[in-house]
Amino acid sequence: MLKSIVQRGKIALGVVCALAMLGSVGACSSSAPQGASGSSDNKKILVIPKYTGLKYFDVSGDGAKEEGKKLGLDVQYIGTQDATANAQIQTITNAIAQKPAAMVVSAIDENAVTPILKKAQSQGIKVVTYDADADSSARTVFVNQLSYELAARTMLDSALKNDPNGGLVAFISASPSATNHRKHVEWMKKLIDSDAKYSKLKYVDTVQYSQDDATKSEEISRNLMQAHPDLKFIISSSVPTTAAAANAIENAGKQGQVYAPGFSMPSSMSHFVEDGTIKAFCLWDPAQLGAVSVAVADQLVQGKITGKKGEKVKVDGIGEFTIGDKGELNVDKPLTFTKDNISQYKF
């Protein structure tokens, strides 16, 4: 009886493998049949964040929609709250089906979204990435809030603002697949090693990952403070993590000894700035980022720019930008928040 089970199992597996291989070999065409491509006098632009429900992204979406209204476009902010690559790709797939003129995407996984973005491009949809890039072949322009070097410098500068005497730095990123975070950390390490301005800083080599989860971030921060008694700065590019780290500092009673000067939203951090736990932290204006991205996408659709190096992009009310290598456009308007200016910002 056992033999028959084994036999049947083997047959089943054999069938699967054979058919699978047949499928791959016998594929008649190597890519999907093309639907009606091209976007005509199309005013539709779809903005797709990594996932919705995170205040940072939703604010960028609001900025994008505002700019869309100014330019007379139909800008929609879409997506699911599922923070996985699979979910974002499903959103993008369904976005392509709606035949927009352009898509503005913050890639949750730079590699996984590349094939689907390339498909979008092949159907005449202009692809612009913002906040988090995909592969440069899959999009025309990447609107980067801060060049990676500037991002690193801004965070390190804000660290020194908290304590000019410098000290030990520990890094927390969202996840290994967050390209921008990884690049920020690379740059920060490089600058601390080589730039005289940051000579008073040292760093812990191992990077911790928080998955953008506030509870995890708080616990990691407390554990880091235990692991390194002389820790001075907990630096994170992740917005929820920096706020949680600030709270951890208060939970551990280490106000004035440890600081969390990384990227975060003024609304989350205002309490800590007011009671002096954090003297300075930084970010940029997410709404502004969204607005610039939409403006760039619109100009691409209208053919005013093509994404080549050296092209100038003018966005009314914000400024003029130049496209750099590999289609990267740096907005480069960092904001450092302190007690003096934090009340000006409403996000």
Added chain:
Amino acid sequence: MKSFIRRYQWQEVLIGLLVIAVFIGTQLSPYFLNYLNLANSSVTFVPTALMGLGLFPIVVLGEIDISLTSTLAVSAVLYARCWEAGMPVVEGALISLAVAVVMGVVNGVLVAVAKLPSMAVTLGTMGAYRGAAYLIAGDAGINGIEGGYASLGSTWVGYIPVPVLVFAIVAFVIWVIMAKTNYGQYCYAIGNQAPAVKSAGISITFVKIVAYVLGAVTAWLAGVVWAGQYASARGDNADGTIMLVLTIVVLGGVSIFGGSGLTSGVVLAVALLFVVQSAMSLANVPGTTQTLISGLILLIAIVLPNLSRLKELIVKKPTTK
């Protein structure tokens, strides 16, 4: 005829819901009834659906496996590493398949031989395998996969995407195994804890181990499709999607206690979830509403059949002490 209707009761409910969903989909978005669109978006659903098919026999046995998503990740990154090393497709596929089988055997042995509760075992292996996937993938993962390695995930046969074909084939195979072989009968019997099983001399251990291996193999296939479709693989692939896989099985009418459930139910559940999700996505329904609706569908689907008990309760109350 009556027994036919009763046997497929759940499927009928699902088909009804499916029809309603399709209707709502057409009302919500003009892009819905477009074959190419649906075909394109179905491709991203396939890995999860494959895992659902793999989980099905395990649940029928009365066990569970929540480590399937981690097995997918290990398979995908290992497969991708083989591509990176320049190995021929068949070799890469076989190596990753072998590792997946080992992972299934580990689960199976812990559950069937050591007799540990499957929820705990697969909770443990879910984490352990995930860690292994990260270690194999490294921080950056592997990307740029193309050619033969990507064929199962990204090519089409005429107007049908290969992943969908793979799903159809696997669904057929699972149906054959569960409905037409002795092995399938043993699964149902063990799930029902029929005393006849022991006396018939069937090795429960063997049946369970095979089920876990089967599950791991579908997760491997899902990983191969994933790597091909996304042209990349990372340690966090499919992380956190096990609840959706469980939803597919539960929505498919498979009793979590084991002993019942049909392949057709699982397939219909996949279709229903796919249609609902596509309809909402094409209509750009806000993310918060999508989350709520997915939850409500599951809740309604599981409460509806049991509402008759509510009547029992209300009627019974005055007579009970």
Added chain:
Amino acid sequence: MSSDKGNASNKSFGQQLSARARSAMKSQGAGVIVFLLLIIVFFSIFAPHFMSMQNVKNILFSAAVLAIAAVGESLVLLTGNYDLSVGSIVGIVAFISYDVCSKAPGLGYIVVIFGLVFGILLGAFNGFLVGYLKIPSMVATLGTLSVYRGLDSLYAGSREVTKNQIPHWVNVFAPSTFLGIPSYVWICLILCVVASFFLFYRPSGRMLYAYGSNPKAAESFGLKSPRIIFGAYTLSGLLAGFVGILMGAQVGTINSVMGNGYEMEVIAAAVIGGVSLWGGVGTPAGAMLGALVYACLDNGLILIGVNEYFRLIFQGVAVIAAVGVDAFIRMQSARFSTRHAILEVQA
């Protein structure tokens, strides 16, 4: 056979129940304690300052919140059911309680009560589904997991609850210590004592054990299973709501994804603590220790400086090892009590 029944009715039901409870406690308390000692020894050797006063307090603080949730979950597990909605209850209670209670100054004082009541309601709904509608628990709580999370997202939109909205007294209380031990730990200990008292000395508590270890026998004794299950879920909801309030204060910034995936950690902690997934075996103290093991692993691995990936592997292996040890011990004590039962029958 008839003499058997005679013996059974000679001992009062209560005595039988407490004997069972006592043996349950004895048979699985050992496993997690051994486990904990092993981990402590390991990290004391390899991690600097692991056993320092500061670090111990740190670990206890991290463990406290998870422990409370694990105690709640163990009540449900004892009846042979699952509560997968814990994470969603924690998230929605945290967000809505703090948000609502920040709308008017006086409300800040009742935020805890608000959270507890809210938790009770959510838990009661679970109890209703599983106990009265007889929906399998894994299925029912899978559904409520999504629905509660969905309601949370709908309510929250993209807003966050920031530290400013958390009442001042909560902010003062959360990091405070009493006699050198964090207040959160005191709360956890008190809750554990209360839960143990309830389970071992109150009839309704002992009924939980009796029902869990043998549902059919318990029902033939006249125990009303719907009520027991309903009660277990309501209490679990109460504790989960409490955890929401505590976690919100611990973290400072609350968004709608807080608690995502938490149920897995909670179940893992309970399982490591010797709570059997088949019902009827396990203690609140065990669940608490399981959470402690979890927190030690987290902390120790960061102190050593090990890659995050290894933490996943270690925790996964820990769960399996804990269950293995637990099964082994139960097998031994089953042999022991089988001999006793045989002796009783012969007497």
